[in-house]
Amino acid sequence: VLASFQLPAAVAAQCGLPEHDGFTWLDAVQELKKASAGETPVQLWQRVENHPMVQYVPAQCQDCGRHIKDTYPAPEDPDLVEEEPTEEERPFVRSGWFRGPRGPVVFVYRCPDCGQTTRWFRSLHPEVTLNPRRWGRLCGEQEDLKAWLARYLGVRLRVCCPLDWDHVWTEVWDGIAWKPLDPNCLNFARRLHEGIGSWTRVLAIGTPGSGKDAADAGEASEEVTEAYFARAGGSPEELRNWRATVDAARADASGASTQSRTLCGHVLQVARFDDLRITQELRSAQADFDLGRELCELRQS
Known part of the structure; x- marks a missing residue:
């Protein structure tokens, strides 16, 4: 899974890699392990906290980046509806908090800025949450990825x-x-x-x-x-x-x-x-x- 995501050049640079295309998350975590050799658990955790893989990403239009407001109680939003997952999506969708507690649903957002439609959902699966291109990564997804990355470093x-x-x-x-x-x-x-x-x-x-x-x-x-x-x-x-x-x-x-x-x-x-x-x-x-x-x-x- 780590090797399946190509990183934008800017993200590669944030991971300590040369700033050009072609690197993957696998390259990024291998670089992290090499750079952190011999550090204490707290120092290792600080590296985990600051790694681009685990950073918060707001739910947003996946074309132009307009943010979808996550407020509670959630006001009506005519551009946002909930749907049942498709058969292809269902294995990857989990329940979680977004604009209030939600079951395993898909949020469909028609962006008022660019007119494009985005499908987004909460997920436990790295095949989904590691997407470096505008996939919403909230605190639950962050903690899942932090836990994995910390275990990789022995924390x-x-x-x-x-x-x-x-x-x-x-x-x-x-x-x-x-x-x-x-x-x-x-x-x-x-x-x-x-x-x-x-x-x-x-x-x-x-x-x-x-x-x-x-x-x-x-x-x-x-x-x-x-x-x-x-x-x-x-x-x-x-x-x-x-x-x-x-x-x-x-x-x-x-x-x-x-x-x-x-x-x-x-x-x-x-x-x-x-x-x-x-x-x-x-x-x-x-x-x-x-x-x-x-x-x-x-x-x-």
């Missing part, structure tokens, strides 16, 4: 998923502790007045190679909500307010008190698990998932 990492909010971020193991390197993830305890305190939980999800045993991603998975309050300098009063918000949402049988009205957030609230029980269930679920994936791969081989 242990895990992904943090706050239920009921439209963002994910990554933590890196620096040899002593898990370290979040995204400054945006540290300020939520200061923003309770905006409703972010209705996050049910923040879950840290292990990735392949994140545990002490390279095969055990579940070992690195845990519930980390209150740890983020502490990192962000949240006061005891703010922590009490958050707990009160969660308790109030648990009493709302409709689920409407979670910020994005997500099913997973509401289910976790009404279950009334504490952080240790959530961590236990999370690791158990991940072990079951990994076993199922291994069995599926064996059947296919």
Whole structure:
């Protein structure tokens, strides 16, 4: 897959390659590995964060580059409609956040500037997300690519998923502790007045190679909500307010008190698990998932 995408000359130069056509993502990551030999995990992660492969790309017209606004609540846009994927698109489309939570749909955009039509969707597949030419790459796609690139460089990492909010971020193991390197993830305890305190939980999800045993991603998975309050300098009063918000949402049988009205957030609230029980269930679920994936791969081989 890496060798299948030809990079524009400007992108090749950003990757440390000579500024001319003909290079691929494979050339780019090989150059990165050579340039980063002997660096610490944090230094390696900084290279990952700044690599052109993982940069944010707004959803946009793929002909002229006009941006498609990703706002929430989303205003009506007569130039943007949702469609079911075609049979060819279906294996590559995933659900995700765009102008609010969405299922596995395709966004069809008729550009008011150039008149061309763009089909775009959220995806987990590098065959889609590595396209260097105006394919929208949002935070979920970014984190997937960062995780892959970090593993390629030998960095242990895990992904943090706050239920009921439209963002994910990554933590890196620096040899002593898990370290979040995204400054945006540290300020939520200061923003309770905006409703972010209705996050049910923040879950840290292990990735392949994140545990002490390279095969055990579940070992690195845990519930980390209150740890983020502490990192962000949240006061005891703010922590009490958050707990009160969660308790109030648990009493709302409709689920409407979670910020994005997500099913997973509401289910976790009404279950009334504490952080240790959530961590236990999370690791158990991940072990079951990994076993199922291994069995599926064996059947296919």
